[in-house]
Amino acid sequence: MMASGRRRGGGHVRPGDRGFEGWAWLFMRVSGVVLLFLAVFHLLWMHYVIGVDNLNFQTVASRWANPLWRLYDFALLAFALVHGMNGLRMVLEDYIHRAGTLLTVKSVAYVLAFLLLSAGGYIIFTFHVPA
Amino acid sequence: MSDGAAGGRPATAASPRGATFTGPRGWLTYRGGLGYLMWAIHRLAGLGILLFLALHIADIFLLGFGQHVFDSLLAFYNAPWAHVMDVFLVFGVLFHAINGLRIIVQDFAPRVMIAERKLVIIELVVFLVVFLPAAWALLAPLWGA
Numbered sequence: 001m002m003a004s005g006r007r008r009g010g011g012h013v014r015p016g017d018r019g020f021e022g023w024a025w026l027f028m029r030v031s032g033v034v035l036l037f038l039a040v041f042h043l044l045w046m047h048y049v050i051g052v053d054n055l056n057f058q059t060v061a062s063r064w065a066n067p068l069w070r071l072y073d074f075a076l077l078a079f080a081l082v083h084g085m086n087g088l089r090m091v092l093e094d095y096i097h098r099a100g101t102l103l104t105v106k107s108v109a110y111v112l113a114f115l116l117l118s119a120g121g122y123i124i125f126t127f128h129v130p131a
Numbered sequence: 132m133s134d135g136a137a138g139g140r141p142a143t144a145a146s147p148r149g150a151t152f153t154g155p156r157g158w159l160t161y162r163g164g165l166g167y168l169m170w171a172i173h174r175l176a177g178l179g180i181l182l183f184l185a186l187h188i189a190d191i192f193l194l195g196f197g198q199h200v201f202d203s204l205l206a207f208y209n210a211p212w213a214h215v216m217d218v219f220l221v222f223g224v225l226f227h228a229i230n231g232l233r234i235i236v237q238d239f240a241p242r243v244m245i246a247e248r249k250l251v252i253i254e255l256v257v258f259l260v261v262f263l264p265a266a267w268a269l270l271a272p273l274w275g276a
Contacts, residue, residue, distance in 0.1 A: 029239075032232075032235060033232075036228050036231070036232060039224060039228070040224065040225070040228050043224050044265075047217075047221065047265070047268075047269065048265070048268060052214075053209050055205065055208075056201070056202050056205060057194065057201045057205075060191075060194060060201075077188070080180075080184055081184060084177065084180065084184060085181070087174075087177045087178075087181065088181060091174065091177075091178065112185075116184075116185055116188045119188055119189075119192045120191065120192070122192075122195075123191055123192050123194055123195050124191075126195075127194055127195065
C-alpha cells in the first residue's frame with residue numbers, strides 16, 4: 001500500500017499537488033490556521049481568564065447554556081482531532097516500515113479517534129444544563 | 132516532509148568536526164542545524180497535544196455523570212504536578228502554533244526561505260515573549276508568588 005505523492009526519504013508534497021496527499025497537505029495548512037484561532041484562544045482563555053483552578057461543572061454548564069459555545073467546542077474538537085490524527089498518520093508512516101504492522105496500528109488509531117470524536121460530540125450536544 | 136525541513140543543509144550525521152553522535156545527542160544533531168531541531172520539537176509537541184486531547188475528551192465526557200463525579204475527578208488537574216504538566220501543554224501548543232505559522236508562510240511564499248534562519252530566530256523571540264510570562268503565571272502560585 002502507500003504509493004502516494006508523499007514520498008519517503010525527504011520527498012515533498014507541494015502546493016497544487018492533487019490526490020489524497022495533496023489534499024491532506026492543504027488540509028493541514030487550512031486547519032492549522034483555523035486552530036491558530038480556535039485552540040490558542042481556548043487555551044489562553046481557560047488558563048488566563050478563567051484559570052484552571054476555577055474550572056468546574058458549573059463553569060462548563062453556564063458556558064454550554066449558550067449553543068454557540070457548544071458549536072465552538074465541537075468545531076475545536078473536530079478540527080483538532082482530524083489535524084492531530086493526520087499528523088499521527090504521517091509519523092506512523094515515517095517510522096513503521098512493515099505494511100502489515102502499519103495497517104494494524106493505523107486501524108487501531110482510526111477506531112480510537114472515531115470513538116473519541118463520537119464521545120466528545122455526544123457530550124457537547126446532549127449535555128443537559130441543570131436548572 | 133514539508134513540515135519544517137532544514138533549509139539546504141545536507142542530511143548527515145556528522146558534526147562540523149566530523150564526529151558522529153549516537154544517543155540523545157545524535158537525535159538532536161543527525162540532520163544538523165536549527166531547522167531539524169524545530170522539526171523534531173514540532174513533531175513531539177504535536178504528538179503530546181494529541182495525547183492531551185484524548186485525555187481532555189475523556190474528562191469532559193465525565194460531565195455526563197453529573198456534578199459530583201466531574202468535580203471530584205477535576206481535582207486531578209489541581210495538583211501541583213498537574214500545574215507542571217500544564218506548562219508542557221502551554222509550551223507545546225504555543226510552539227506548534229507559532230512554528231506551524233512559519234511553515235505555512237514558507238510553503239506559500241518560498242522566496243522567504245533565503246532568510247529561513249532569520250525567520251526561525253524571529254519565531255523563537257515571539258515564542259519566548261508569549262511563553263515565558265504564560266509559564267510564570269502557571270508556576271508562580273506553586274511557591275506563593
